[in-house]
Amino acid sequence: MKWLLNFLTSSIGQKLVMSLTGLFLITFLIVHLIGNIQLLYGDNGVAFNVYAKFMTGNPLIKTVSWGLYFFILLHAVQGIILWLKNKSAKGSQYAVQGKNSSWASKNMGPLGMIMLIFLIIHMYQFWLKMKLGTVTPVTIDGVEVQNLYAQVVYVFTNPLFVIFYVVCMVAIAFHLAHGFQSAFQSLGLNHKKYTPIIKFVGLAYSILVPLGFALIPIVMYMKFVFN
Numbered sequence: 001m002k003w004l005l006n007f008l009t010s011s012i013g014q015k016l017v018m019s020l021t022g023l024f025l026i027t028f029l030i031v032h033l034i035g036n037i038q039l040l041y042g043d044n045g046v047a048f049n050v051y052a053k054f055m056t057g058n059p060l061i062k063t064v065s066w067g068l069y070f071f072i073l074l075h076a077v078q079g080i081i082l083w084l085k086n087k088s089a090k091g092s093q094y095a096v097q098g099k100n101s102s103w104a105s106k107n108m109g110p111l112g113m114i115m116l117i118f119l120i121i122h123m124y125q126f127w128l129k130m131k132l133g134t135v136t137p138v139t140i141d142g143v144e145v146q147n148l149y150a151q152v153v154y155v156f157t158n159p160l161f162v163i164f165y166v167v168c169m170v171a172i173a174f175h176l177a178h179g180f181q182s183a184f185q186s187l188g189l190n191h192k193k194y195t196p197i198i199k200f201v202g203l204a205y206s207i208l209v210p211l212g213f214a215l216i217p218i219v220m221y222m223k224f225v226f227n
Helices: 002-008 011-040 046-057 059-089 108-131 148-156 159-186 195-226
Strands: 137-140 143-146
Touching: 011 046, 011 059, 011 159, 011 195, 046 059, 046 137, 046 143, 046 148, 059 108, 108 148, 108 159, 148 159, 148 195, 159 195
Parallel strands: none
Antiparallel strands: 137 143
16 A cells, blocks of 8 residues: 555656546536536526435435545645645646646646635535525425525625636636646547547637536526616
8 A cells, every 4th residue: 555655645646646536527517517507497496406406315426426525625635736846846847838838737726726715615605505504495396405596596696706706717717728638648648649639629628618607607697687
């Protein structure tokens, strides 16, 4: 086990952990976005509340969720450690790749910190309030569930939070623009035939997924404030 610990704490091991956890979180974001799109259904939150009840009540999903929380924390901690090491060394290819490196690649640390702050606030506003039972319950088909939809409406009718969420999605977009390709590169999955495809898919993902998340608070704000 000592060799494994030494490997995971080495520079290569840390980059490997960052890559694998990053790809896992990239997959999660797609699933999370699909679930959140139900917020835009014109059913007063029925579909979203049923979805939230399933996600928080299914034993398998709950187990996966705890793994997700661990990976988020691990990814954040490893990212901060790598950023600090690269900043002090000023020669790491991960953080500083020369004059032609992108703005996002040079600022992965600060972008990651913005994302971490966003996650803390996001978890507090929804996950923690739901776990503490402070969300008002509602009955759907004879079953009482927490009305998480009402909590979302409460948050997204505040213009400051809408702006905050949109700005954070821009930061996430930049983080993903570099992180997507970097994850494959750190895993050694580079090939002149496939790398351009990975770059294209990564760019499309880093634009479309954060855009989808950003549109949700904007649409909900427009719907409940101006209608």
